Amino acid sequence: MKLTDYTDYTLRALIYLGLHRDELVTIQQIAEGYGISKNHLMKIINRLSQDGLIEAVRGRSGGVRLRMRPEKIRIGAVVRASEQDFAIVECFDKANNRCVLSPACRLQRALREALEAFFKVLDELTLADILHNADQVRPLVRLHLQQVE
């Protein structure tokens, strides 16, 4: 059971932007900061921009920055939006479900409850909560950048 890399990198990108709120940050910087694919990140940044969480400033010294305040960015909402497949088992995907038990399956109900419990924790969490110890986290990204250079 795992989240997609897309979701993982989406969350990391938001953390990076949250750590550098006073700067315009380039995709290159985020990619190098984490050692992850720039191409992959490009799609993520576009999506976050379309969803209004971040904004892009064009031009030579351009970049991206958070558009919403970290207090307003709920981690549960971010994960729901970026994670495409919540078919935790076959029957959650109604179009392709072939399990004969489905009409009366109590396991399906339990798995739905379990998934809700998972999201309840993330729904209560904002980007601001994650950035609460920004002073400890920021040097980790900076340190890594120095190593790359």
Place this chain on the structure above:
Amino acid sequence: MKLTDYTDYTLRALIYLGLHRDELVTIQQIAEGYGISKNHLMKIINRLSQDGLIEAVRGRSGGVRLRMRPEKIRIGAVVRASEQDFAIVECFDKANNRCVLSPACRLQRALREALEAFFKVLDELTLADILHNADQVRPLVRLHLQQVE
């Protein structure tokens, strides 16, 4: 975010055996009952047998049956045992983690809590709870077998 087919079929196999507790059931029957791969199921049945949840009776009229009482089979434990990968994001897999945030990441802690909340629901559930409406579920499997024949 999804469970593996291995886990999905493990749960279905246990439900099938729980629905037919007075019979010796063949792997063929379970595979046909759900329309799933017999080969895949064979590995699952071997594993459940090794783990002591079911027992196999050899011979011409042999088959498998539950060894433990459904009240004793916790769904959370079954899922934990059959799901190999709980690296919900990269940093959960210590051997391959490269995320620079890890030493001080609050998101990691939150995802761990979310995963625990997910399992808490399943830990409170036994196979007996799922079989509580066996009279409604049993005909669904039978009906399907008749269609296959």
